[in-house]
Amino acid sequence: MSANQLFPAVMAISGNDPTGGAGIQADIETLASMGCHTAPVITSLTIQDTQDIQGYVPIDASLLVQQARAVLEDMPIAAFKIGMLGSVDVIEAVHTILTDYSDVPVVLDPVLVAGGGTEIADEEMIDAITALLLPQTTILTPNSVEARILAHEADSLEACAQELLEMGCEYVLVTGTHEATTDVTNTLYGNRRQLESFTWDRLPESYHGSGCTLAAAIAGLLAQGMEPFSAIHEAQEYTWESLRAGYRLGMGQHLPNRLFWARGESDNESPDEEA
Numbered sequence: 001m002s003a004n005q006l007f008p009a010v011m012a013i014s015g016n017d018p019t020g021g022a023g024i025q026a027d028i029e030t031l032a033s034m035g036c037h038t039a040p041v042i043t044s045l046t047i048q049d050t051q052d053i054q055g056y057v058p059i060d061a062s063l064l065v066q067q068a069r070a071v072l073e074d075m076p077i078a079a080f081k082i083g084m085l086g087s088v089d090v091i092e093a094v095h096t097i098l099t100d101y102s103d104v105p106v107v108l109d110p111v112l113v114a115g116g117g118t119e120i121a122d123e124e125m126i127d128a129i130t131a132l133l134l135p136q137t138t139i140l141t142p143n144s145v146e147a148r149i150l151a152h153e154a155d156s157l158e159a160c161a162q163e164l165l166e167m168g169c170e171y172v173l174v175t176g177t178h179e180a181t182t183d184v185t186n187t188l189y190g191n192r193r194q195l196e197s198f199t200w201d202r203l204p205e206s207y208h209g210s211g212c213t214l215a216a217a218i219a220g221l222l223a224q225g226m227e228p229f230s231a232i233h234e235a236q237e238y239t240w241e242s243l244r245a246g247y248r249l250g251m252g253q254h255l256p257n258r259l260f261w262a263r264g265e266s267d268n269e270s271p272d273e274e275a
Helices: 023-033 061-072 088-100 123-136 144-150 157-166 210-223 228-244
Strands: 009-016 037-048 053-058 077-082 106-108 171-174 184-190 193-200
Touching (some): 009 023, 009 061, 009 210, 037 061, 037 088, 077 210, 123 144, 144 157, 193 228
Parallel strands (some): 009 037, 009 077, 077 106
Antiparallel strands (some): 037 053
């Protein structure tokens, strides 16, 4: 078996988070947990802590293209995972890359609002994402807030998902952590209908980087050859375990423990509970 079969490469196109909770580090840790090699392409440099984002500077679009093409011309990429983008120019650059590699599955986590509530995508960027990236997306993973922003004319979450499918996504997984429900329900849509709903116990804390973790896990499992429905289900299980084993290092949100499996913490109490 060749190296690219043993260690499929996933190109993670995302921002750098200096806390290590979200962004490119979240992608790297998650994809390593899925048995994949990560090819990290940086879209933006952020100023943030575990409470909120204070600012960011997008990477020059030509530099982003050079980062990506240098790798794409050197090694086979089995999946793309896309997170924070940062500017319309960056979105357009990503669009050109995906167009040239249209046979590679794309998992898009539409990072529009930071965990602390700061908006990080303006109306022009949202229009560019819907026009240029959604038609190239295999699996879109918005939380309920992001789904409503992307499909702002829809009057329900189901209508949002249907509108996003019409924009070109093959599958839409709307996550329910932001909804006022006892449990968390994530709902999968595809083929113009609801395919499945997944219910998870709501954990007591809020987490920095949970969306990155979920999207990267799906991308990693797709890269391993898993079909989309199974990848979506298993990625949710992995993400929930990462959150359950999470810990608080800063003064804001908890951080997912994406390497919980290395110490067997999925079978025990979280580090905070053991302290």
